[in-house]
Amino acid sequence: MLKAKKSVSALILFSCLTMLLASGASARPGETPIVEITAKRFAFSPDKITLKKDQTVKLRLHSEDVTHGFFLRQLALDEEIPAGQSVDVTVTPRTGGTFTTICDHFCGANHGNMNMTIVVE
């Protein structure tokens, strides 16, 4: 019985890590998965990521040029990415859905179109 429970737990952990790795996350067992996101005028890369509800991930946000913002009200994301630097933000999505994250630090003429999609399953 205990052996069966351990097998199920391992299988669940493996499935979660697999899903996170499919969304671009990297992690060693036991570590918080990291999703790398790059900001450069006027787009985020990748432009879409998928996260798991109630799973904690670390978003590593990097600016390749000027200061950018990273804002999504529903996930309480409100970060400044200084020019040429990286910041880490940990998030545990509690709500499923498809959300639009925007750059909310004015960065130039096409700033209004700088956004990415975060899907929480």
Place this chain on the structure above:
Amino acid sequence: MNPPNRRSFLKIAGSSLGIGVLYTAFPAALKGKESHNFLSALGRANGEKPEPFSFVQLSDAHVGFNGPPDPLGTKAFERAVEMINGLSRRPDLILFTGDLVHDTEDRDAQIQRIKQFQEISKRINVPVIKHVPGEHDAGLDSGLLYREFFGESYYSFDHRGVHFVALDNVTRAKPEVGPEQLAWLKNDLSRFPKTAPLVVFTHRPLFDLRPDWEWFTSDGDQVMTVLANYDNVTVLYGHIHRDHEEQIGPVHHYAAKSLIFAFPDPTGISGPRKPVPFDKEHPFKNLGIRTVSFNGQTQPNSAPVSVEDIELTSREFREINGAQQLLRNLEL
């Protein structure tokens, strides 16, 4: 000062150009001794005795913007100037609620756009023109160039018994007012009675209209907390390139249409915002005239504003010199 009379009110009627918003303010000094006493006290506190007047709101000229969804450049802005100058009753003042020019990283080019904006707006036969910046005016350089040409980005002034407050929610690059300006606002309003007529003009909406389209101010709730102490507040703003009306508590918020192109109604639209495409058959579509009547009622849950939209017609557009040639040359 005697306690304010709850029946005291300012009636503000307006015509939006669409383009622009015209407000006409009538004081309540027409009825009753208490109204007269209140308004006399307000006039003493403001330094001005309330009298009838009108004003116009213009927004989002984006001088320098070129391309779809607006191939017309400054034509709508120039048309607005013609309409204001043709009004039977000349307004006392003009309020520009931001994005006067479209941004460029070339400082010399930005200066040229500012000068072009000022050249067009100088044609308006109105003695007083006030501005607040938009993110395209001030977001890249923290407002340095804007202040050089237009002065302070937040300030207040009084006109015929109405206290006007200009708020800046763009120069910090993020959509926010900031703690220093919040403190200034509280102090600026502290000397006014609860029923003083206040007009706040700013660029971005002070509430969460559509955060994923950046139609919000992150500390706007703190501004709203300050404004909630007053019964007779009207907020005018731009940024969203469409008309919109919303009441939050006792405060009425009105967005003005732009002078360049429109954004759609966000209701029911998911994903990023996209401009309304240019309509060659109706080049000023969504850039029309709005009339707004504001009666300044101080009673709770009153409905002080009525709105009527009037859209410009193509026939009016073709009366502009050069417009017909411009239309023929457009490749759409």
